[in-house]
Amino acid sequence: MNARTWIEIVEDNVGQYGDLVAGIDPSLGDVPRFFERDDAGGWVDRFVNFVLDAVEGRVGFVKFQSAYFEACGLPGLAALASGMKRAKAAGMGVILDAKRGDIGATAAAYARAYLTPASEGGSGDFEADCLTVNPLMGPDTLEPFVECANRFGKGLFVLCRTSNPGAGWLQDKMAGNRLISDRVADLIGSFATADLRSLSPIGAVVGATVPNEGRRLRQLLPNSIILAPGLGAQGGDIASIHSLRGVRPGDLLVPVSRGLTRVDDRDIPAELYRHMIIERIGSFQAAIAYDHAYGHSKSA
Template identity: 65%
Template sequence: MEHLSWTERVRANDAQFGPLTAGIDPHLPDLPAVFDDGPDWILRYTDFVLSTIIGSVGFMKFQAAYFEACGLAGMEALSRGMKRARGAGIGVVLDAKRGDIDATSAAYARAYLVPKSAGGSGDFEADCITVNPLMGPDTLEPFVDAARQHGKGILILCRTSNPGAAWLQDRISGNRAISDRVADLIRSIAETTVDAQGLSPIGAVIGATAASEARRLRELLPNAIILAPGMGAQGGDVATVRALRGDHDGDLLVPVSRGLLRVSDRAMSRDDYGQLLLDRIAHFHPLAAGKDDTAKAG
């Protein structure tokens, strides 16, 4: 596999597949019952999903919590799944939302961003990781250092897609919303890491549900790759996705998780489920690209 930095991978895969990012959130009650056949179901399920959709998307986002909830089998599935996706040239985001004192953040960065050849374990290496900035700029420094040294990316929570986000992120501090102040912090770091094509590996998470904030935050983050969750189950719309798109190729990733994987009919066969995944990917591709102002993802 050709080694590319995070920004190079994003540009290349966006050009081939677009910004749609398949969210891998294995939660058995939401999946066909055919996968419910033993404690290691998550290994077989993750392998099935990857076998089905590799070649249809350029990015995958693995939600660490769902794998951790399944114990050792889940962690093995996460490790194998990320390795397989990266081996296929897919840009892999680990959605772990880590953030702690500097020494602990350094351990997290080593676990998820440092290649085995450079001293990491290699078991959970991702191309990019989501990070929580709540404890302050010093907690971000180990992740930023790892991104610089190893060609990785980080996506810092800025204005998230959950219903309670406004409680803190929209609060005013010093005449500015807290999300704006976080965007200022992200921009100050990103400006020091911009590549020749105008993208920084230091990006932001801004929900596709944040309709009134989207354009303002994008203007504050001209060089950042923005991960825009919220399409599908959370009701994000195409107009907001379009507002979050900037001026650089590859500067927006649009994940769809529950809207891709979840089913209401648990009696569905494996073959029918595989076809459903492909049909949903085909449905979401134009929406993620912002090609239909009137449609809402279901």
């Protein structure tokens, strides 16, 4: 087991750096041209290390979107593995946004791949502190992930009410006398620790684009950490973010990916790009900062 559990990482790093999660989504069309060279695929590793250079010591968490790395083939997977190891060694909490979910032995294999330390039978190549998972196929598909999370001090974010425009097609439908998103929240809550004074390692993904739904789901998940995507590019605003907060520091994490690293001018030079990322980090941190002692935004 790592020296710190996921909950310890959250409590320590939120206290030092705040709630911002730096997303690393390598998409060649969205990043400066200076990353490109003749070595096919090598740009991914250069991009990951450039972003980590900029965020290290400034944010407490990074989120790697696995799809972008997988799309780059073997060089992308190598960059993902080395980037995760570097971020963990620097003390940042590492979230792997893979949204895995399947039945039986397949779910157990995913849990071994992403949540199990090498010393306990995992490969160690893609070991995260926290993993996003999809509950669509039912509660039994989550059990191997929950078992690994509890055994090895890891965390999970279960998709509950997501930020995409089409989410309501299923998540806002009634099943029996409950909304599907409420039923998922009940399921997440059932995995929570019995200690009501502490955060649960089994959290929820609730989009910052749906504040009304978010307020309702927060009431169902008082001890859960909510990962709230959607700020900025997807239309979520600061008021929506704060509507998802509970009463404990660390119970809300706010990922920003394209809002930190995407450029319109791909000819921007390296030093200016680094300065831009650092400036954006400061702006987002100031915007979402919250004073739990007084129950309001620090920018208010």
